[in-house]
Amino acid sequence: VSVEADMTVRIGVIGAGIMGADHVNTLDRYVSGATVSMIADVDTGRAQEAAAGVRDVRVTEDAFALIDDPSVDAVVIASHDTTHADLTIAAIRAGKPVMCEKPLALTVDECLRVVHAEAAAGAPLVSVGFMRRFDPAYAELKSALKAGACGVPLLLHCVSRGVHAGPGASSESSVIGSSIHEFDVVPWLLDAPITEVSWHAPRSAPEVTGLQDPQLILLRTADGVLTTVEVFLNARYGYDIRCEIVGDRGTVALTNPTRVASATDLRRSTGYPADWRPRFADAYRLELQAWIDAILAGEGSPLPTAQDGLTAVAVAEAVISSMNHAGAVTPVHRPTT
Numbered sequence: 001v002s003v004e005a006d007m008t009v010r011i012g013v014i015g016a017g018i019m020g021a022d023h024v025n026t027l028d029r030y031v032s033g034a035t036v037s038m039i040a041d042v043d044t045g046r047a048q049e050a051a052a053g054v055r056d057v058r059v060t061e062d063a064f065a066l067i068d069d070p071s072v073d074a075v076v077i078a079s080h081d082t083t084h085a086d087l088t089i090a091a092i093r094a095g096k097p098v099m100c101e102k103p104l105a106l107t108v109d110e111c112l113r114v115v116h117a118e119a120a121a122g123a124p125l126v127s128v129g130f131m132r133r134f135d136p137a138y139a140e141l142k143s144a145l146k147a148g149a150c151g152v153p154l155l156l157h158c159v160s161r162g163v164h165a166g167p168g169a170s171s172e173s174s175v176i177g178s179s180i181h182e183f184d185v186v187p188w189l190l191d192a193p194i195t196e197v198s199w200h201a202p203r204s205a206p207e208v209t210g211l212q213d214p215q216l217i218l219l220r221t222a223d224g225v226l227t228t229v230e231v232f233l234n235a236r237y238g239y240d241i242r243c244e245i246v247g248d249r250g251t252v253a254l255t256n257p258t259r260v261a262s263a264t265d266l267r268r269s270t271g272y273p274a275d276w277r278p279r280f281a282d283a284y285r286l287e288l289q290a291w292i293d294a295i296l297a298g299e300g301s302p303l304p305t306a307q308d309g310l311t312a313v314a315v316a317e318a319v320i321s322s323m324n325h326a327g328a329v330t331p332v333h334r335p336t337t
């Protein structure tokens with residue numbers, strides 16, 4: 001990878017929606033050693049909005065032109081999930097490091113195309129945006145578990161709730177778009193792959209149409225631990241991420257990371273964020289900084305790999321298969337690459 005003489009990695013960001021605009025802001029303001037040199041979005045108005053206030057940045061509606069542009073050393077992909085595989089492969093072919101938002105692709109077959117393209121290039125260029133691994137609270141949870149804080153882990157309880165589902169959400173997109181974070185973070189916490197899954201659901205909330213929400217997914221890992229995952233996109237009250245590990249000597253759990261409490265009308269209260277951006281702001285910043293640091297040092301990326309992206313999608317496919325077979329216990333096929 002060639003970077004400018006002043007040791008700055010020039011980043012091209014593809015997709016300037018909620019996540020892409022957030023990554024532009026984080027890279028521009030909070031990550032050292034990086035500048036945003038180009039932003040691509042098929043909606044150029046969005047690209048221009050994200051570019052406002054960023055110095056020396058150009059916008060385009062053509063993501064492939066961005067990837068090939070000489071002013072771009074490395075690529076962040078934050079466009080729709082359907083575009084991830086082709087854009088990641090284009091970045092690989094251009095020989096540029098690429099940080100693709102989750103999911104790496106929508107199917108195992110598409111992920112395999114990326115893994116094979118990367119192997120053909122002979123360089124580990126792909127990173128996947130499973131940022132929870134960089135969240136200080138999750139990192140501390142993993143350290144506590146490793147240090148034996150709760151003894152031998154037996155059960156994990158994961159909860160992921162949002163205010164409202166995004167437009168066009170479906171039962172499947174809840175799995176491949178939201179639960180997928182758990183399919184990466186659970187094996188990472190436990191150091192054990194997910195081997196078997198099953199999908200369950202109660203009745204949906206009355207206002208929810210067109211998808212099953214909430215959903216409850218059971219994951220078995222190779223170490224014999226059982227994990228419950230509740231994903232509730234329309235929980236309304238706030239964005240709320242929980243994880244508790246139950247061991248033979250106690251429990252360790254994430255705490256609600258609030259900084260302010262108010263007291264009024266005989267009540268003490270703390271708030272919830274409206275979406276993931278405030279909750280995981282540190283995680284996105286630390287993830288991008290770690291990625292940039294590795295590029296500058298000429299070292300391999302410490303972010304999740306294309307193989308990790310593929311593994312999580314293989315779990316998602318097993319969960320969707322269970323959903324389509326009345327919650328049947330379904331083995332996870334980890335494709336050989």
Ligand SMILES: NC(=O)c1ccc[n+]([C@@H]2O[C@H](COP(=O)([O-])OP(=O)(O)OC[C@H]3O[C@@H](n4cnc5c(N)ncnc54)[C@H](O)[C@@H]3O)[C@@H](O)[C@H]2O)c1
Pocket residue numbers: 014015016017018019020040041042043046061062063077078079080081083101102103129130131177276280
């Ligand atoms: N890691 C996380 O916590 C996290 C959180 C939210 C979203 N995401 C991921 O980030 C991605 C974007 O999500 P979002 O919520 O910002 O969606 P969004 O709909 O707000 O933004 C997507 C943007 O991509 C643009 N786009 C679509 N196709 C394009 C193409 N071919 N070339 C250039 N631009 C294109 C759209 O015009 C839109 O502006 C998704 O893959 C999503 O799964 C990750």
